[in-house]
Structures are given as C-alpha cells and as structure tokens.
Amino acid sequence: MSDQRVTVAMTGASGAPYGLRLIQCLLKQQQQVLLLISSAARVVLATEENLKLSAAPEQAARQLTEYFNAQGCSVAEQQLQVFGKEDWFSPVASGSAAPKRMIVCPCSTSTLSAIATGSSNTLIERAADVVIKERGQLIVVPRESPLSTVHLQNMLQLSQLGVTVMPAAPGFYHQPKSIDDLVDFMVARMLDHLGLEQNLMSRWGYAKESQ
Incomplete structure (x- = not known):
C-alpha cells in the first residue's frame, strides 16, 4: 500500500x-x-490507563512518543503526529491531503451520531466526513451497551455509506488469559481490515503463529 498514513481518532x-x-x-x-x-x-x-495527556497537541505528541518508546516501540520523527480539535489546516481536514484510511477507536455514540449525520463541528467529525466523501476506508469501533434504537440506526446509516462498524466485542474462542489478550483480539481484527499483517492472535482453523 503506497500511502503509509492512517488517521486514528480516540473519543470519549x-x-x-x-x-x-x-x-x-x-x-x-x-x-x-x-x-x-x-x-x-x-x-x-487518564481514568483507564493513568495517562494524562496535555491538551496542547505538540506536548501530547511528545508524551505519547515517550510512552510508546517505553512500550518497546521505536517511534521515528514525525511518525506520530497529534492535531487539535480545531486544527482546520491539518492534512486530515481536506480531501486533497487526508489519508485514505481512518479508524475511530474507541468511538463514542456521540461521535457515531455526528459522523452518521455529516456533522463537521470538530476535526474528528470533519476527518471522518472527508474519508467518506473521498470514498476512503473508515472504521468505527463503538463501545456501548445496551444499544438504543438511535445507536443502531446510526450504525445502519454508516454501514450503508460503506463504513465498517466494528463494535468492541472480543471473542473467547482463543481462550484469553488476560485483558491484553482480549484487547489484542479486537486490534487484530482492526489490522486485518486495514490490510496490515498481524500476529496478535491465530486465525480460526490455524495453529497459533509464533510471536
């Protein structure tokens, strides 16, 4: 894949x-x-991971670069960029510059609704709107339970627009031993849909690949 860029949005x-x-x-x-x-x-x-990110994009990028380097992932310069919610001059805000792939993970039902109705009040909503209008690949990973009729209608609307709706609902057939195993189950599916290799979990019917 020639474009090695992916827009990732994290919501509430x-x-x-x-x-x-x-x-x-x-x-x-x-x-x-x-x-x-x-x-x-x-x-x-901050609540789930004790990771308190600055509201300033540049500082948040530095914090996350340190975080991922500490997790054993070497991050090259400019490989991870963070943009503010009203950074309308960022590449993701325009169809002429935005990556063709975007994933909202996790995706709040508020963001789900905004994307489904074409709202562009924040950069996340605008970026999603750009990917849809440019016929790119958009994946949303909602995490909510139970789902109301409104939530389901919004998901149907997005699916009809070609968006992949992938609820955070990990399986158990791989016999997870930890929370990390459950997380990896879902991330493996996300990577599959982004067209990227993954060895986080074995595929159905195949022996577990070596790590």
Missing part, C-alpha cells in the same frame, strides 16, 4: 487500551499515525 467511549494498542501496532509496522484526541478521550485515558 470506554476502551482506551484498544486505541493505544492499535497505535502501537501501527507504529511498529512503520505506518505514520495522524492522531486526533477528543477532550473526553483524554479523561478516559
């Missing part, structure tokens, strides 16, 4: 470990990550 739904693990895997595969983080997502990151 529970599920910060999914987003962090996804970014780590993308960086390991030398993908350039253009990261968008909502204010609510920063609260979730």
Whole structure:
C-alpha cells in the first residue's frame, strides 16, 4: 500500500487500551499515525490507563512518543503526529491531503451520531466526513451497551455509506488469559481490515503463529 498514513481518532467511549494498542501496532509496522484526541478521550485515558495527556497537541505528541518508546516501540520523527480539535489546516481536514484510511477507536455514540449525520463541528467529525466523501476506508469501533434504537440506526446509516462498524466485542474462542489478550483480539481484527499483517492472535482453523 503506497500511502503509509492512517488517521486514528480516540473519543470519549470506554476502551482506551484498544486505541493505544492499535497505535502501537501501527507504529511498529512503520505506518505514520495522524492522531486526533477528543477532550473526553483524554479523561478516559487518564481514568483507564493513568495517562494524562496535555491538551496542547505538540506536548501530547511528545508524551505519547515517550510512552510508546517505553512500550518497546521505536517511534521515528514525525511518525506520530497529534492535531487539535480545531486544527482546520491539518492534512486530515481536506480531501486533497487526508489519508485514505481512518479508524475511530474507541468511538463514542456521540461521535457515531455526528459522523452518521455529516456533522463537521470538530476535526474528528470533519476527518471522518472527508474519508467518506473521498470514498476512503473508515472504521468505527463503538463501545456501548445496551444499544438504543438511535445507536443502531446510526450504525445502519454508516454501514450503508460503506463504513465498517466494528463494535468492541472480543471473542473467547482463543481462550484469553488476560485483558491484553482480549484487547489484542479486537486490534487484530482492526489490522486485518486495514490490510496490515498481524500476529496478535491465530486465525480460526490455524495453529497459533509464533510471536
């Protein structure tokens, strides 16, 4: 794939470990990550991962670079970029410059609704709108339960637009031993749909690949 860029958006739904693990895997595969983080997502990151990110994009990028390097993932310069919620001059805001692949992980039901209705009040919403209008690949990973009729209608609307709706609902047939195993189950599916290699979990009917 010629474009090695992926837009990743993290919003205020529970599920910060999914987003962090996804970014780590993308960086390991030398993908350039253009990261968008909502204010609510920063609260979730602090609550679920004790990761308190600055609201300033440049400082947040430095914090995350240190975080992923500490996790054993060497991050090259400019490989991880963070943009503010109203950075309308960022590449993701324009169809002429945005990556063709975007994943919202985790995706709050508020963000789900905004994307389904074509709202572009924040950079995350605008970036998703750009990917849809440019016929790119958009994946949303909602984490909510139970789902209301409104949530389901929004998911149907997105599916009809060609968006992949991938609820954070890990399976158990691989006999997970830890929370990390459950996280890896979902991230493996995300990587599959992004067309990237993964050895986080064995495929159905195949022996587990060596790590």
